[in-house]
Amino acid sequence: MIWFVLNPKSGTTTPAKRNKIIQAINKQANCRLILTEYAGHATEIAQQAVQQGISRVVAVGGDGTVNEVARGLVGSDTALGIIPIGSGNGLARHLNIPLKIDKAIQFAIQQPTAQIDACYLNEIPFFCTAGVGFDAFVANEFAQQESRGLKTYAKMSLKSFRTYKPEAYVISHQGKDYAKMAFSITFANATQYGNNALISPKSKIDDGLIDLVVLKPFPFGAAPIIGVRLFRGTLPNSRYIDMEVSEDYVLKSEKPLLIHFDGEPLQLDTNEIRVYIKPKSLKVVAGVVE
Known part of the structure; x- marks a missing residue:
């Protein structure tokens, strides 16, 4: 059945x-x-x-x-x-x-089926991506729109880009703390947000690891190039990108965090999150798992 x-x-x-x-x-x-x-x-x-x-x-x-x-x-x-x-x-x-x-x-x-990893952000499961910053802000705006789809998302992204300001975060993993100013921070289990927007093109969904993608503050004129790189799968080559790989992370901010998980926005009442992984804990019906 x-x-x-x-x-x-x-x-x-x-x-x-x-x-x-x-x-x-x-x-x-x-x-x-x-x-x-x-x-x-x-x-x-x-x-x-x-x-x-x-x-x-x-x-x-x-x-x-x-x-x-x-x-x-x-x-x-x-x-x-x-x-x-x-x-x-x-x-x-x-x-x-x-x-x-x-x-x-x-x-x-x-x-046939395959086994993939499941990730968690403060006990909230996600299977593609989760994060903070601009992407979470846009996800929150998008969720309030009556119409859906790529066109609406692109419209909200452009509108939000004009007003959104990068924020300061402290990221801890593998025993070290990193202070970062970031436009957005993504924890990637899979390669993309959706619509083939490849935020982490080298991510493997069954390797027991979470890819961290930090988009640093960038000038307005760089936005079109970053957008092209996102859809071409060449974003890691940008000088505005920092990437790390780990099994878990702790992220802290100066104020309660607005997050997204698999595109769903959520306002937390805490300024600290822990992101971790449960390797190969979900069975899926899939083509070639990458």
């Missing part, structure tokens, strides 16, 4: 297209479709699936829905599948999951 979990409020699809997705899933043998009803419901469904010995739970939605389902499966023998209908589809893209719905459904049912 395979369960499909669909968030009816998730993704960028129209109601008509969503109905087609529902019909396509309902046609599959030995599959059950469950619609979520509230925030966190997808995690509860995933946990129930584990208890009942369900072999696969397929998240139908965006990165937020994928995160909710995945957090309920970590440490179990139940595999995560993905039907990507979100704005960025970061984990699906990294795992080489088809973006076309019909192909993604068959992929979720038939494709």
